[in-house]
Each structure stands twice: as C-alpha cells, then as structure tokens.
Amino acid sequence: MSEMSEKKEIVVSLQHVTKQFGSLTVLDDMSLDVYEHEVVVLCGPSGGGKSTLLRTINGLEKIGSGKILYRGTEVNHRNIKEIRKHIGMVFQQFNLFNNLTVRDNLLIAPVKTQKKKKDEMLKKAVEYLEIFGIADKLDSYPHQLSGGQKQRVAIVRSLMMEPDLMLFDEPTSALDPEMIKEVLDAIRRLSSMGMTMVIVTHEMGFAREVASRVCFLEGAKIRVNTDTKTFFEDTEDERLKQFLSVILHH
Amino acid sequence: MTFEDRYNIVVKTILVQGLPMTLKLIFASLFFAMLIGVVLGTVRSLKIPVVDQILGAYALICRGVPTIIILLFFYAYLTKGTQFWISVLSISLVEGAYMMEVVKGGFLSVDKGQWEAAKSLSLPLMHTITRIILPQVLLVTIPALMGQIVMLVKGTSVAATIGCMDTLRRAQLLLPKYSYPMEIYAYVLVIFFIMCHFLTWLGKKLERTVVKRIMGERNV
Numbered sequence: 001m002s003e004m005s006e007k008k009e010i011v012v013s014l015q016h017v018t019k020q021f022g023s024l025t026v027l028d029d030m031s032l033d034v035y036e037h038e039v040v041v042l043c044g045p046s047g048g049g050k051s052t053l054l055r056t057i058n059g060l061e062k063i064g065s066g067k068i069l070y071r072g073t074e075v076n077h078r079n080i081k082e083i084r085k086h087i088g089m090v091f092q093q094f095n096l097f098n099n100l101t102v103r104d105n106l107l108i109a110p111v112k113t114q115k116k117k118k119d120e121m122l123k124k125a126v127e128y129l130e131i132f133g134i135a136d137k138l139d140s141y142p143h144q145l146s147g148g149q150k151q152r153v154a155i156v157r158s159l160m161m162e163p164d165l166m167l168f169d170e171p172t173s174a175l176d177p178e179m180i181k182e183v184l185d186a187i188r189r190l191s192s193m194g195m196t197m198v199i200v201t202h203e204m205g206f207a208r209e210v211a212s213r214v215c216f217l218e219g220a221k222i223r224v225n226t227d228t229k230t231f232f233e234d235t236e237d238e239r240l241k242q243f244l245s246v247i248l249h250h
Numbered sequence: 251m252t253f254e255d256r257y258n259i260v261v262k263t264i265l266v267q268g269l270p271m272t273l274k275l276i277f278a279s280l281f282f283a284m285l286i287g288v289v290l291g292t293v294r295s296l297k298i299p300v301v302d303q304i305l306g307a308y309a310l311i312c313r314g315v316p317t318i319i320i321l322l323f324f325y326a327y328l329t330k331g332t333q334f335w336i337s338v339l340s341i342s343l344v345e346g347a348y349m350m351e352v353v354k355g356g357f358l359s360v361d362k363g364q365w366e367a368a369k370s371l372s373l374p375l376m377h378t379i380t381r382i383i384l385p386q387v388l389l390v391t392i393p394a395l396m397g398q399i400v401m402l403v404k405g406t407s408v409a410a411t412i413g414c415m416d417t418l419r420r421a422q423l424l425l426p427k428y429s430y431p432m433e434i435y436a437y438v439l440v441i442f443f444i445m446c447h448f449l450t451w452l453g454k455k456l457e458r459t460v461v462k463r464i465m466g467e468r469n470v
C-alpha cells in the first residue's frame with residue numbers, strides 16, 4: 001500500500017459520468033478520482049456498472065454525459081488514441097491475439113504503433129516475461145498457454161507500452177482456482193512497483209491486501225468510495241455490510 | 251483407337267494444349283475471386299450503410315444466377331476482351347461473391363475482445379485488420395474457402411462454352427476426329443477429379459498442420 005503524501009496528482013478523474021443502454025441506465029452520475037500510485041478496486045454485484053465504468057476510462061465505452069479527464073486533459077474522440085497509449089488494459093478473457101506468438105503479441109504495439117526498435121523491445125519483453133515466470137513461453141501461441149499464463153502475458157503486453165495507469169477488468173474471473181494466485185501475484189508485483197491501477201474484482205481478500213481505496217458499485221451508482229480499512233471494517237452502508245457478509249464468508 | 255491416338259489425345263492435346271489454359275483460368279480467376287472475397291468481405295464486415303446494401307445485392311445476383319448465364323451475358327455484351335478474360339471476369343465475379351460471404355462470416359466468428367485489445371493498445375485500424383483480424387478470419391475459414399476454391403476449379407470449365415481453348419474445349423474439338431466421346435471425356439473428368447481431390451486434401455492438410463499449430467485444436 002502506498003499512502004505517502006497527501007498531495008498527489010490525479011491520473012484520471014471521472015466527473016458526473018452517465019451512460020445509458022437504451023432506457024437502461026448503467027452509469028448514473030458517477031464521479032471518481034484516481035491518484036498517482038493508487039490502487040482502486042471496484043466491486044459490487046453484477047450489473048452494478050463496474051466493468052462499464054472501467055471501460056469508459058480508456059474509451060472502450062462511450063459516455064452519455066459528464067466528462068473524463070486524464071492528467072487534466074478532457075478525453076474526447078480526437079485524443080483518445082493518444083491517451084490509450086498510456087493506459088494498459090487487462091481483460092477477463094485475456095484477449096491475446098490468437099494468431100500471434102507471445103513474442104508478437106508483446107511486440108506488435110510498441111513496434112508497430114510506437115515505432116520503437118524491435119531488438120530493444122524484445123529484450124524488454126524477455127525481461128518482463130522472466131519477472132512473471134513465463135520466459136519459456138516466448139514462442140508459444142496463446143492456445144498453448146494455461147489461463148494464468150495467458151493473463152500474465154496480457155499483463156506484460158500492457159506493460160510493454162510503459163503505461164501510466166493499468167485497468168483490470170475481472171482479471172481472475174475466467175481462471176481455475178489454482179491459477180488465480182499467479183495472476184494476483186503479478187498484480188501485487190505491479191502494486192509494489194507503484195503502478196497506478198483500477199481493478200474490477202470479486203477477490204475481496206486480495207482487494208483488502210493491495211487496494212488503497214475500494215468503491216462499492218450498485219444500481220449504476222458508486223454507493224461507497226472510501227479507504228480500504230474503512231471499507232472492510234468500519235462501513236456504515238447497510239447494503240455494503242450485507243454484500244461483505246455474504247462475499248467474505250462464502 | 252491406337253495407342254498413338256490415345257497418346258496424341260491425352261498428352262499432346264489435353265495435357266500440353268488444354269491443361270495450361272485451364273490452369274491459367276484457375277489461377278487468374280482464383281486471384282481475382284480471392285481479392286474480391288477478402289477485400290469486399292472485409293468491407294462487408296464493417297457494415298457501412300449503402301455500401302453494404304450494394305454488396306448484398308451483388309452477392310444476391312451472382313449467387314442466384316448460373317455462372318454460364320453471366321458468362322454468356324458478358325460475352326454478348328462486351329465487345330472487347332478475349333474469351334479468356336471474359337471467362338476470368340465472369341468466374342471471378344461469381345466465386346468472389348461466394349468468397350465475400352465466407353470472409354464476412356469469418357469476421358463474425360472473431361471474438362470482439364480481439365478488436366478491443368487492439369483498440370486498447372492503440373493499434374491503427376489497418377494494422378488491426380491486416381495483422382490480427384484478417385489472418386484469423388482466413389485461418390478459420392480455410393475449410394469453407396477450400397470448398398469454394400474447388401467449386402471455382404470445376405467452374406472454369408464453363409469457359410469452353412464461349413470457345414476458350416481449355417481442357418474441355420480441346421477435348422470437344424477432338425470428337426469429330428475420333429469416335430470415342432466417352433473415353434475422351436473420361437480423360438477430362440480424371441484431370442478435374444485429380445485437381446479437385448488434391449485441393450480438398452491440401453485443405454485438410456492445412457487445417458491439421460498450420461491452423462492447428464497456430465489456433466489450436468478447437469478450430470479444427
């Protein structure tokens with residue numbers, strides 16, 4: 001946990017963000033600031049808008065009204081491509097490029113988009129793969145990897161862009177129980193490196209351990225947004241108490 | 251018929267004169283049909299208004315009319331162009347329409363997560379399509395495309411009807427000279443059978459090797 005100084009810069013600021021799918025409101029006037037080096041966990045029941053909120057941050061979902069600021073700049077359709085280069089995204093279903101080897105999955109964005117030198121990037125890729133214990137998978141295709149390995153490759157793929165912020169959309173929900181730990185360990189490592197992260201997860205034990213702040217989303221609203229200790233031990237919100245009692249003791 | 255007659259029919263006429271023309275028809279038509287299929291199939295997958303309706307109409311017409319009628323139509327209508335190129339045009343248009351629909355279907359089978367991952371990495375759209383989506387489309391549609399290619403190979407024989415000197419036409423021209431039509435047609439039949447059977451085998455081989463290596467078992 002990194003709770004150093006009070007005066008930290010805001011990386012992403014969501015201000016009164018609203019979104020509707022037809023007549024269904026999925027994000028109802030949500031506001032959230034994510035500070036540098038912070039790990040913000042979004043949790044809550046299904047359909048609460050967690051994933052949608054996360055996906056608005058890098059423009060995978062358009063917002064109806066409100067605004068999103070990245071490092072003080074309002075995100076719009078003109079600058080979103082540039083801003084995305086600084087935001088890493090890890091998906092529930094990994095979304096590794098199926099037709100490319102691990103090597104090409106890791107190199108395609110930095111080499112093709114950012115025009116960086118291929119051999120330097122390869123060196124970097126290997127370093128990251130070693131850190132995450134999958135250096136021997138460089139020439140494997142995604143289908144040859146386990147779920148946990150795929151997700152770690154997906155994390156490395158994001159890291160190759162040297163992101164300023166990482167978004168995780170239920171990164172362990174599609175994994176077998178014994179693989180969850182290896183992915184959570186990878187995220188813990190990023191946290192210890194001071195990476196700013198927003199994580200949607202149901203792993204409450206993990207949230208308690210790495211989060212600096214936890215938000216409870218329900219009914220398209222952020223019901224609770226508080227520091228981790230208060231969230232788990234000292235909440236006043238009845239609905240959250242009920243949610244925690246079920247999810248922590250199942 | 252003597253052995254020499256048969257040698258003249260099979261080797262000198264059908265294999266040396268007819269087959270190269272058939273192969274030229276196959277390769278030229280295949281090139282343009284694939285070009286039409288891949289490019290227009292990609293365009294169709296983007297569902298651009300008006301453009302998509304036009305391409306839909308194209309598919310409807312070319313798949314709903316016998317190739318031979320399209321061929322005769324162009325032969326009557328076009329004053330320029332050799333029989334060869336008019337045949338290539340007709341076959342490419344018809345087979346291209348089928349391939350376009352196969353490729354479009356292939357695009358639908360690619361998980362939208364692939365697009366989202368590319369987007370989140372800021373990959374330009376052209377890169378996303380040419381490096382990630384289209385290769386997967388082609389890999390998963392190999393069986394369907396191979397089936398279509400076999401249809402194309404068989405379909406090139408319509409060129410004989412407008413006098414394109416392919417295998418079939420060469421064989422037909424031999425009929426007045428020899429009185430064994432069944433035997434002569436049988437040679438043509440065997441040649442087409444070998445080509446088509448080879449392609450079917452090649453398709454399966456590709457599926458079991460290349461596709462399996464890259465995409466894994468689930469797509470085979």
